Amino acid sequence: MASESVVGVAGAGAWGMALANAAAAAGSEVVLWGRDRAGMAALAATKASDRLPGVRLADRVTATADLGALGPCAAILVATPAQATRETAERLAPLAGSAPLVACAKGIERGSHAFMTEVLRQAAPGRAAAILSGPSFAADVAAGLPTAVTLAAADDALARSLCRLLHGPNLRLYHSTDVRGVEIGGAAKNVLAIACGVAAGRGLGASAVAALVARGFAELRRFGEAFGARSQTLMGLSGLGDLVLTCSSPQSRNFAFGLALGRGESVGRAGAGRLAEGAFTARALTEMARARGVDMPIATCVEALLEGALDVEGAARALLGRPQRGEE
Numbered sequence: 426m427a428s429e430s431v432v433g434v435a436g437a438g439a440w441g442m443a444l445a446n447a448a449a450a451a452g453s454e455v456v457l458w459g460r461d462r463a464g465m466a467a468l469a470a471t472k473a474s475d476r477l478p479g480v481r482l483a484d485r486v487t488a489t490a491d492l493g494a495l496g497p498c499a500a501i502l503v504a505t506p507a508q509a510t511r512e513t514a515e516r517l518a519p520l521a522g523s524a525p526l527v528a529c530a531k532g533i534e535r536g537s538h539a540f541m542t543e544v545l546r547q548a549a550p551g552r553a554a555a556i557l558s559g560p561s562f563a564a565d566v567a568a569g570l571p572t573a574v575t576l577a578a579a580d581d582a583l584a585r586s587l588c589r590l591l592h593g594p595n596l597r598l599y600h601s602t603d604v605r606g607v608e609i610g611g612a613a614k615n616v617l618a619i620a621c622g623v624a625a626g627r628g629l630g631a632s633a634v635a636a637l638v639a640r641g642f643a644e645l646r647r648f649g650e651a652f653g654a655r656s657q658t659l660m661g662l663s664g665l666g667d668l669v670l671t672c673s674s675p676q677s678r679n680f681a682f683g684l685a686l687g688r689g690e691s692v693g694r695a696g697a698g699r700l701a702e703g704a705f706t707a708r709a710l711t712e713m714a715r716a717r718g719v720d721m722p723i724a725t726c727v728e729a730l731l732e733g734a735l736d737v738e739g740a741a742r743a744l745l746g747r748p749q750r751g752e753e
């Protein structure tokens with residue numbers, strides 16, 4: 426990788442800001458690019474943004490709306506939402522240099538059913554693609570709270586060197602070559618977290634939420650294995666780890682979105698204002714599962730709720746009324 430000491434981050438939301446600070450803490454100069462010219466000028470001047478309240482951008486982070494500033498970077502972290510990852514990667518593709526791109530979004534592209542690194546490879550074919558995922562609220566990472574995540578690339582040496590760009594005293598990076606496993610965990614857990622939020626919001630009890638986490642994990646594992654993920658990865662940070670985090674905390678926007686739905690809000694009102702990736706990924710996930718014959722009843726109920734084809738009571742009845750089966 427060229428320019429070892431400069432890391433680029435594309436996308437100046439909560440996660441982009443937190444990752445920019447993490448890369449700075451790990452010893453790099455950082456260029457943080459955002460598309461909103463006025464917003465980036467304000468961020469450069471104040472070092473603060475409503476996206477991540479209470480957090481100050483590190484001095485080593487340069488905030489800019491000039492995409493060309495990402496050209497000389499050693500690596501570029503793509504931290505825009507999953508459905509915007511293609512557009513961002515297409516903009517990055519022609520930049521000078523050959524920096525690898527690291528997908529930091531958690532989702533599956535609607536329509537194409539492409540996983541995040543597939544999107545990167547299609548949109549920027551000349552660059553290596555990697556994926557970062559794991560249990561990590563941006564606010565926690567930015568506050569320097571202890572956090573561990575996984576970064577995967579097909580090339581083991583690349584995965585290791587990308588990890589070094591982010592690894593710090595409070596942010597522990599694990600490297601992996603199981604790209605598919607890492608990206609599936611992050612995408613699927615958001616859909617399942619919506620189900621847990623719905624159950625909590627409707628007051629169905631902690632036992633119901635625990636059952637959804639466990640049976641949701643069975644779905645995530647079945648889906649992952651059908652798409653070539655290693656079971657060790659699915660049991661790890663980006664699978665079970667992130668599922669547990671996101672399914673248990675209203676700090677998660679996906680769980681909070683489900684909470685609002687469970688309390689009777691409409692899909693439109695529950696989703697207004699904050700990014701809940703699972704709401705965008707649910708359809709792709711369930712269509713892909715159906716096409717491979719993978720049984721995902723909880724994710725399918727989430728999709729039906731979002732489409733208005735089921736209400737919460739109908740979803741609970743549908744799940745509880747399924748034929749008895751062995752636990753697998």
Ligand SMILES: NC(=O)C1=CN([C@@H]2O[C@H](COP(=O)(O)OP(=O)(O)OC[C@H]3O[C@@H](n4cnc5c(N)ncnc54)[C@H](O)[C@@H]3O)[C@@H](O)[C@H]2O)C=CC1
Pocket residue numbers: 436437438439440441459460461476504505506507509512513529530531532561562563564699700702
């Ligand atoms: N916030 C968190 O705790 C974490 C978020 N993530 C993932 O990171 C991704 C981004 O999430 P956040 O930063 O939290 O969202 P956010 O809503 O805080 O920020 C998204 C940013 O992307 C920008 N953006 C949207 N569309 C764009 C486009 N077409 N081109 C350029 N910029 C665009 C927005 O202007 C905004 O600055 C999501 O996939 C999320 O699942 C992953 C781990 C933690």
Ligand SMILES: O=C(CO)COP(=O)(O)O
Pocket residue numbers: 531559560561562563615618667670671676677678679680700701702
């Ligand atoms: O991915 C996350 C934590 O690992 C953030 O979760 P939310 O997008 O649901 O807030």
